Amino acid sequence: MNRLSLAALCALCASPASALDIRIDPAPLYVFDASPDRGVADVVIQNILIVNKERRARDIRGLRVELLAKGEVVSVVRIPAATIAKRAEQVSQYDKAGLLKMLDFQFHLSRLLKEGENLSADTRLDQGEAYLNISLYASAPATPDMARIIVEGPRGDIASRETSVSRRQSTVKYRSPVEGRWFVASSADVAHHHRWVVSSEYAIDIVKMDEDMRTFAGDGTKLASYRAFGEPILAAADGVVVAARADRIDNEGMLRKPGTPYKEYEVLVAEAQQATLMTDGFEGAAGNYVLIRHDGGEHSLYAHLKQASVIVKQGDVVKAGQMIAHAGSSGNSTEPHLHFQVIDGPDLNSARGLPVSFEGLVEDWFAIGPRHLRAGDIIEQE
Numbered sequence: 001m002n003r004l005s006l007a008a009l010c011a012l013c014a015s016p017a018s019a020l021d022i023r024i025d026p027a028p029l030y031v032f033d034a035s036p037d038r039g040v041a042d043v044v045i046q047n048i049l050i051v052n053k054e055r056r057a058r059d060i061r062g063l064r065v066e067l068l069a070k071g072e073v074v075s076v077v078r079i080p081a082a083t084i085a086k087r088a089e090q091v092s093q094y095d096k097a098g099l100l101k102m103l104d105f106q107f108h109l110s111r112l113l114k115e116g117e118n119l120s121a122d123t124r125l126d127q128g129e130a131y132l133n134i135s136l137y138a139s140a141p142a143t144p145d146m147a148r149i150i151v152e153g154p155r156g157d158i159a160s161r162e163t164s165v166s167r168r169q170s171t172v173k174y175r176s177p178v179e180g181r182w183f184v185a186s187s188a189d190v191a192h193h194h195r196w197v198v199s200s201e202y203a204i205d206i207v208k209m210d211e212d213m214r215t216f217a218g219d220g221t222k223l224a225s226y227r228a229f230g231e232p233i234l235a236a237a238d239g240v241v242v243a244a245r246a247d248r249i250d251n252e253g254m255l256r257k258p259g260t261p262y263k264e265y266e267v268l269v270a271e272a273q274q275a276t277l278m279t280d281g282f283e284g285a286a287g288n289y290v291l292i293r294h295d296g297g298e299h300s301l302y303a304h305l306k307q308a309s310v311i312v313k314q315g316d317v318v319k320a321g322q323m324i325a326h327a328g329s330s331g332n333s334t335e336p337h338l339h340f341q342v343i344d345g346p347d348l349n350s351a352r353g354l355p356v357s358f359e360g361l362v363e364d365w366f367a368i369g370p371r372h373l374r375a376g377d378i379i380e381q382e
């Protein structure tokens with residue numbers, strides 16, 4: 001063997017068999033107060049990408065996530081090989097159909113996958129092939145401070161990675177973004193849609209109700225008959241308006257007509273909303289909106305606003321409690337309500353949702369205090 005080939009051989013030896021590359025996005029992870037009085041917190045790991053950087057093919061036989069609190073494992077979730085196989089095939093089909101590119105606000109593959117890397121359609125990862133695991137949910141009987149992601153091979157664990165978990169505390173003080181008593185129809189509760197979407201993971205949908213807990217009068221086919229429609233929307237904290245739009249129509253056609261079976265209505269809504277996401281991404285789903293920047297780079301988003309109702313513009317300085325628009329039903333909205341969320345940056349298609357607590361709410365119906373809002377809460381500013 002001459003000197004040259006020896007050097008080439010040693011260059012290979014210099015990079016020892018590295019483990020699979022495990023990438024998590026978004027990270028670090030934040031818990032939601034699933035049931036703080038019972039000590040239960042939960043976490044969604046939105047995207048885990050496992051990439052094989054070695055020449056040797058690797059077979060993934062399982063994916064395990066351990067949640068740890070003070071060094072002790074408090075929860076384990078395991079995804080078996082059969083599920084991984086099914087998901088790999090599904091995700092690869094989405095990829096081939098171009099859906100992953102369109103839904104980049106959710107999968108973040110534009111930053112997760114590097115040049116020359118591709119998704120595998122099965123559990124075998126050849127060099128440069130990756131497996132994307134979406135929406136892994138875990139709850140724990142204690143607030144975890146660490147998550148360990150472990151990849152299992154045919155003969156035991158083959159790679160692992162840790163990422164921190166915390167109950168995030170914002171430095172921004174948020175008040176209710178509306179006046180009067182409103183009902184939290186949907187939150188980050190795991191049973192609801194927000195939780196599974198990166199940017200709106202901790203969002204709330206709030207509606208206004210009458211004494212009979214109805215959100216509308218009459219048959220509900222007119223936007224104007226909804227209690228929330230046209231209600232003032234307020235800045236939830238001091239800040240600067242960084243984006244606003246008010247040119248989209250309010251979707252009267254998306255209201256459920258009396259007599260339409262719920263199953264049928266669900267399909268109708270799902271198809272219409274997917275179409276919006278495909279063409280305009282998360283920004284389109286928000287309809288008319290105002291985005292306000294606060295201290296520390298946090299932004300609050302007020303979505304589905306009434307057409308032509310936004311009274312602030314980019315660059316305006318706003319005070320907490322100041323009126324900025326009126327509630328409507330634009331974008332992916334099935335009835336007038338306010339969708340409120342806090343995100344970590346100004347780009348609606350790449351930002352991540354942040355957990356939020358409100359200050360100064362009336363203690364009524366349920367005591368809320370500092371915990372995250374959940375569906376069923378009634379909020380009213382003191």
Ligand SMILES: [Zn+2]
Nearest residue numbers: 203204205339
């Ligand atoms: Zn919403």
